Amino acid sequence: MHQPVKTEAGLVGGIPGRDRSVTVFRGIPYAAPPLGDLRWRPPQPPLPWTGVHEAVRFGPMCPQAPGSELHGSELPMSEDCLRLNVWTAARPSDGHLRPVLVWIHGGGFRVGTGAGRRYDGEALARKGLVVVTFNYRLGAFGFLATPELSAESPHHASGNYGLLDQIAVLRWVQRNIVHFGGDPDRVTIAGQSAGAGSVNFLSMSPLAAGLFHRAVAQSHARHSRDPDLRYLSTSYRPLADAEAAGARYAAERGARTLDQLRALPWQKLVEGDASAVDSAVETGGPAKPPSFRPVVDGWVLPNGYAKTYADGLQNDVCYLAGNNLDESGAVPASAFAEYRALGRRAWRPGAPPVHLTLKDYVDASRLKFGPLADEFLRLYPAGTDDQAAHAHCAAVRDNARISTWLWARDWAAQADRPVFTYFWTYAAPAGHGARRASHGSEIDFVWGNLHPDHAEWADEDHAVAETMSGYWANFATSGDPNGPGLPHWPAWSSDTPTVMELGAAFGPMPLAEPPRLDFWKRFFLTQQAW
Secondary structure (H helix, E strand, C coil), X not given: CCCCEEECCEEEECEECCCCCCEEEXXXXXXXXXXXXXXXXXXXXXXXXXXXXXXXXXXXXXCCCXXXXXXXCCXXXXXXXXXXXXXXXXXXXXXXXXXXXXXXXXXXXXXXXXXXXHHCCHHHHHCCCEEEEECCCCHHHHHCCCHHHXXXXXXXXXXXXXXXXXXXXXXXXXXXXXXXXXXXXXXEEEEECHHHHHHHHHCCCHHHCCCXXXXXXXXXXXXXXXXXXXXXXXXXXXXXXXXXXXXXXXXXXXXXXXHHHHHCCHHHHCCCHHHCECCCCCCCCCCCCECCCCEECCCCCCCCHHHHHHCCCCCCXXXXXXXXXXXXXXXXXXXXXXXXXXXXXXXXXXXXXXXXXXXXXXXXXXXXXXXXXXXXXXXXXXXXXXXXXXXXXXXXHHHHHHHHHHHHHHHHHCCCXXXXXXXXXXXXXXXXXXXXXXXXXXXXHHHCCCCCCCCCCCHHHHHHXXXXXXXXXXXXXXXXXXCCCCCCXXXXXXXXXXXXXXXXXXXXXXXXXXXXXXHHHXXXXXXXXX
C-alpha cells in the first residue's frame, strides 16, 4: 500500500516499514490544532488539505513537563499535537478487511506520546492487524476543569478533553480506517497504565458506544471498593472537586478569566504539572493520584464504576485485563536493598508506596486496615525487615489479582460478552540488566518489539513475545485470545477463583490462599464504592 490513501481531510502518503510489506503513516492530523480559543474545547474536525500529506514524520508530543523518562522520544512539543499513526500490511487486492488495534499510551495522564519506540506497530501488522497509535492532550491541557469552562459548555461539563481526543480518534477510525484496509466493525482499544485507565473510562462512556468492540486494560482494572483504585490510573474526580482545583490552578497563574488562561504560553501551563498531586483523596496510605485526570462530569462520564456496572450502563464489549507481578508497590527481592537505600523519597503522582522495613510495613498495615489490621498481620506475618518486605509484596500481589477478579464479577453481572484476566509474571530484561516483571514490562512482548538496543534478549524472550503477541492479535481479531499453538486461556468465571498466568508459565493460577482471599473480600466490603 504505497499509493496515497484517502482520508476525510485529504490524501496521505506513507512509507515502507523495515519489513517492506508493511506501510507506515506517521503524524496524520485527526483533529484541528487545539490552539487559541480551541484550547480546552472538544476536538474539532481536522483542517482539510490539498495534494498529498506526506505522513513520514511523527507529530509533536503534546505539552508536558520536560525531563520525564516516559517521553521516550526526542520529538518537539506543541499544542498542535493531535496526530495519529497507522501501520498496515493490507493491500487493495486483499479483498478483506483486517481487525484494528487502537493503542492508548500511558504516562499518568501527564506525559507520553503515541510515537514511543515501544509502540512500533510493524510486528502486529505482520500478524494481520491494522495498528493505530496517537497523541491526546495531557495534564492541564487534557483534564483542566473550572466553573467557567463548565458554564461555556452546552453539556455543563469540563475536564475530559483528553478523553474527548481519544473518542475523536475512534470516530476517525470509523470514518477512515477502511481506506487503510481496516475493519471498522472490529476495533479493539488497548492501553497500559493511564492507557488502561482510559480504556476503562471509554468502556463506561456513552459517547464511545459503538466505536469499539473489544477492550484491553494492561494495569489496571480494579474493584470499585479497592482503595488502590483511587490513586492508580483508574482514579477519577467528581466534577465539583475538579472545578475547585481548576479555579485554584488558574488563580496561581494569575489568570482571572478564561481568555487570560487561554492566552498563557503552554510552557507556563506545564510548570509543576509533573509533581502535582490531589492530596484530598483518601487512599488508605500515602499514595495520591495526579491532580489532572478524568472527571465524572455527567456527560463524557455520567457515573463512577460502581453505579455504571450495577446499572449495566457500560458499553457492550469483550474485555481483557490484568496486572503485573512487580508493580503496584511490589518489587522483586533482588531490589529490596535498592529501594531501602532510596528511603522515604517523594513519590510521583499515582505511584504506590513500597514498604520494605518492619516498622513501615506494620505502620502502613494499621493505617490501611484499621480494625482488620491484626488479622491482616496474622495472614501476612513478619518479624524482620526482609520478612516484612516479602509479606508486603505478597499482599500487594494478592490484592491485585483479587481486585481484578472482583472487578470482572461486577462487570460481567450486567454484560454478555466474555472477560479474560491475566497476571504477568515474566522477569523481562530491563535496560540496566536486571530482570523483573515490572510495570509496563509486558509491552515489548505484547507488541513483539524486542529491540536489541533496549535490552539483551534471549531465545526464551522471543518465545514469550510470540505467545503474547499471538494472544493479543487473536483477541483483537475475534474477542478470544485463544488460537492454534497457544496454551489455553479460560475466560473469567464466577465459579473459578483463578487468573491466567502469563510469562513465567502459561496457565490458570489461584488468586490467593483461601483465608487471604476471604480477608480481601471482607476488607473491600468495608470500603466506599467508587
